[in-house]
Amino acid sequence: MNSLQTPLVAAGQARSDSHTLRLVRILLPVAVLAAGIAAWELVVRLNNIPPYVLPAPSAVFVTLVADWPVLSQSLLTTLLTTLEGFAAAAIGGVALALVFNQSKWLEYSLFPYAVILQVTPVIAIAPLLLIYLPQQTAVVVCAWIVGFFPVLSNTTLGLNSVDRNLAGLFQLYGASRLQTLRYLKLPAALPFILGGLRIAGGLSLIGAVVAEIAAGSAGAGSGLAYRIAESGYRLNIPRMFAALLLLSAAGIVIYGLLALTSHLVLRRWHESALGKEN
Amino acid sequence: MTGPAALDETRYDASDLAVSLRGVTKVYDSGVVALGPMDLEVRKGEFVSLVGPSGCGKSTALRLIAGLNAPTSGTVRVSRPAIEVSGGHSVGFVFQEPTLMPWASVRENVRLPLKLAHLRPAEADARIDAALAQMGLAEFADAYPRELSGGMKMRASLARALVTDPDILLMDEPFAALDEITRFRLNNDLLALWRDLRKTVIFVTHSVFESVYLSQRVIVMTSRPGRLSAEIAIQTAEPRTDDFRTSVDYAAYCREVSKALAPSYSGQPGP
Numbered sequence: 001m002n003s004l005q006t007p008l009v010a011a012g013q014a015r016s017d018s019h020t021l022r023l024v025r026i027l028l029p030v031a032v033l034a035a036g037i038a039a040w041e042l043v044v045r046l047n048n049i050p051p052y053v054l055p056a057p058s059a060v061f062v063t064l065v066a067d068w069p070v071l072s073q074s075l076l077t078t079l080l081t082t083l084e085g086f087a088a089a090a091i092g093g094v095a096l097a098l099v100f101n102q103s104k105w106l107e108y109s110l111f112p113y114a115v116i117l118q119v120t121p122v123i124a125i126a127p128l129l130l131i132y133l134p135q136q137t138a139v140v141v142c143a144w145i146v147g148f149f150p151v152l153s154n155t156t157l158g159l160n161s162v163d164r165n166l167a168g169l170f171q172l173y174g175a176s177r178l179q180t181l182r183y184l185k186l187p188a189a190l191p192f193i194l195g196g197l198r199i200a201g202g203l204s205l206i207g208a209v210v211a212e213i214a215a216g217s218a219g220a221g222s223g224l225a226y227r228i229a230e231s232g233y234r235l236n237i238p239r240m241f242a243a244l245l246l247l248s249a250a251g252i253v254i255y256g257l258l259a260l261t262s263h264l265v266l267r268r269w270h271e272s273a274l275g276k277e278n
Numbered sequence: 279m280t281g282p283a284a285l286d287e288t289r290y291d292a293s294d295l296a297v298s299l300r301g302v303t304k305v306y307d308s309g310v311v312a313l314g315p316m317d318l319e320v321r322k323g324e325f326v327s328l329v330g331p332s333g334c335g336k337s338t339a340l341r342l343i344a345g346l347n348a349p350t351s352g353t354v355r356v357s358r359p360a361i362e363v364s365g366g367h368s369v370g371f372v373f374q375e376p377t378l379m380p381w382a383s384v385r386e387n388v389r390l391p392l393k394l395a396h397l398r399p400a401e402a403d404a405r406i407d408a409a410l411a412q413m414g415l416a417e418f419a420d421a422y423p424r425e426l427s428g429g430m431k432m433r434a435s436l437a438r439a440l441v442t443d444p445d446i447l448l449m450d451e452p453f454a455a456l457d458e459i460t461r462f463r464l465n466n467d468l469l470a471l472w473r474d475l476r477k478t479v480i481f482v483t484h485s486v487f488e489s490v491y492l493s494q495r496v497i498v499m500t501s502r503p504g505r506l507s508a509e510i511a512i513q514t515a516e517p518r519t520d521d522f523r524t525s526v527d528y529a530a531y532c533r534e535v536s537k538a539l540a541p542s543y544s545g546q547p548g549p
Contacts (some may be wrong), residue, residue, distance in 0.1 A: 165373045166379065168341075168346050168371075169371065169390075172344055172346060172371055173390070173391045173395065173442075174394065174395075175394045183379075183390070183394075187381045187382075188381075190381070268381075269381045269422050269423075269424060270380070270381075
């Protein structure tokens with residue numbers, strides 16, 4: 001009896017251990033955040049630091065609430081730009097990878113330029129784009145430039161990592177190119193595509209912000225990054241922090257949404273989305 | 279190398295043949311001579327096993343018959359049915375791995391050959407149900423491959439090969455990765471299937487015991503380059519059952535096949 005019970009107890013122990021561990025992993029960062037904010041607040045108050053040098057967290061929060069009409073409008077603008085850039089990156093990246101997969105000639109001709117576009121810092125390209133394109137278009141193009149490469153390279157990798165025997169099976173049953181693409185290559189590439197999209201989401205936000213800042217001096221923008229630059233000129237430091245907070249939150253939400261999508265799409269079959277036990 | 283490999287050219291009537299290879303060789307791009315020259319004739323409805331050491335070209339031979347690779351020289355003939363049934367395919371192939379699409383349920387995996395042939399879904403459904411029932415998978419139709427055991431995955435793979443009602447079933451060491459009990463059960467199921475459907479089966483294995491248990495004819499191959507070195511007909515009372523596994527005949531045939539295999543292993547470093 002004893003020998004039977006021991007593993008059961010051990011299993012129960014292990015489960016409660018992992019439960020505690022998960023709780024700790026959530027609580028610890030929250031505690032660090034709280035401690036950091038408290039220390040920040042304390043330092044500002046004890047030293048009487050003026051808000052135009054370093055605003056207290058409470059002042060940032062007050063500004064966030066007070067300036068919400070302006071900031072929310074800017075948040076919406078930036079999110080829209082990011083979304084457009086991301087959609088363009090997703091569609092463009094996948095489409096280009098499909099074209100490359102179907103034609104080696106096109107791949108050899110164009111791939112080097114995709115790499116060049118990727119390695120040239122976007123902050124250096126943005127001012128040029130702003131000269132030649134309408135501002136809103138230039139901002140979206142920036143978000144696209146930064147976001148499309150991970151989608152392209154990941155999709156290419158996925159399309160090329162099809163199981164050899166499955167490919168043989170499709171050949172045996174006389175599958176057309178289109179059928180092979182639709183029923184074999186695209187599903188096989190899906191985990192890779194979703195991985196690329198997850199990176200592209202965050203990068204699109206960065207691209208949008210970079211372009212907004214570059215456009216900021218030109219004056220017509222109204223996104224969050226433009227607000228940060230504008231508030232900087234006006235020494236409205238609390239608003240800079242509030243806008244930064246919103247940008248950061250937007251990035252987290254975008255990443256979370258894409259990770260969730262990936263999980264929901266893959267959970268029935270892909271190793272990455274399965275529990276450790278099976 | 280003449281010997282038993284040189285088959286009597288007039289032994290079978292051509293219309294009676296499911297598969298015939300004449301002087302077939304395969305040289306890979308790397309310059310490795312994988313096969314041949316090889317001659318092989320398989321009658322319709324026959325169950326033939328190819329046995330040999332790794333690298334003797336038995337899988338290559340199977341891929342050539344399936345049309346997955348083209349021979350470097352020689353001719354490969356595979357009989358086509360007189361009337362092409364819609365959604366029918368004359369050759370079914372079972373790989374060493376189950377080779378299922380991990381993103382699709384068992385039912386969708388089995389549907390694949392019919393979908394590629396543009397069969398109407400209603401018609402396809404009936405045939406999929408029949409193939410699944412045949413392999414004892416009816417309850418697992420909506421499961422995903424990762425949820426199945428190795429034996430079940432192989433059954434799904436077999437169901438997919440059978441769903442087009444092929445005349446010829448090519449099997450490339452399909453049960454090699456399974457445990458012995460599962461393998462015995464699948465052996466019996468395969469034999470029962472073959473008795474009912476009378477398909478031509480060409481079965482590649484490196485298990486002497488499996489080849490003797492299953493086939494009417496065991497063909498022993500040597501390696502580098504792969505050629506036929508012996509041919510042993512297995513004659514025993516049909517239908518074969520588990521009793522055959524423990525019979526004196528079975529042991530004698532296994533010894534005979536092992537002996538025929540021995541020379542091709544002797545020149546090699548240990549297994």
